[in-house]
Amino acid sequence: MSATNTPAADGTALVGIVLVSHSAAVAEAVAELAVGLAGGGAKAPVAAAGGTPDGGLGTSAELIAEAARSVDHGAGVALLVDLGSAVLTVxxxxxxxxxxxxxxxxxxxxxxxxxxxxxxxxxxxxxxxxVAAAAEEAHGYRKE
Structure with a gap:
């Protein structure tokens, strides 16, 4: 899933985001949610890299690398992962x-x-x- 890549108001490229999950469906759903909640205006490029090339559960270095290249427009790429082996693969x-x-x-x-x-x-x-700092701050979000 790649979101529309609209440059920032000043014309600069936006940081790309890759969401790596063991499940293609989970990666796609989280990408859709995040893009939807980003609101109007410029949208950072987002790609889901979930599962294996044959559609199974797991992680794929090839899918992750392909997704990262697809959202790279020179401003950097942030990779967020779901579980252990996704961390190791990245x-x-x-x-x-x-x-x-x-x-x-x-x-x-x-x-x-x-x-x-x-x-x-x-x-x-x-x-x-x-972008990384904002994502990392989410560790402190309280749900009570």
């Missing part, structure tokens, strides 16, 4: 250094709340550090 891709866009960043954030915060912040034109 860390391995970052360590390899040539599969992901330069400066791609794994963000330590809750998957749903972090995705919403990241997409909203990126859509407002924030840089990669601010």
């Amino acid at each position: 860390k391995a891709l970052i360590a390899e250094g040539d599969e992901l866009p330069e400066g791609a960043r794994l963000v330590d954030a809750p998957f749903v709340e972090g995705a919403v915060a990241a997409v909203v912040t990126a859509s407002a034109g924030a840089d990669l550090a601010a």
Whole structure:
């Protein structure tokens, strides 16, 4: 799933967001929710990288790398993940250094709340550090 990539009001590229889940359906649903809650105006590019190439549960380095390239427009790419092996796969891709866009960043954030915060912040034109910080702040969201 890729959202419409509308540049920020000043014409600059927006930070891209990749949502990595063990399930394609979960990744797509979280992407749809985050983009929908981002409101009107510019929308950061968002891609879901869920499951395996054959449609099964798991993670795929190829799907993640493809998604990251699809949302990279020079402002950076934030990768948010759901569970353990997704973290390991993204860390391995970052360590390899040539599969992901330069400066791609794994963000330590809750998957749903972090995705919403990241997409909203990126859509407002924030840089990669601010997008990551907003997503990471979602750890503190209280539900009581």
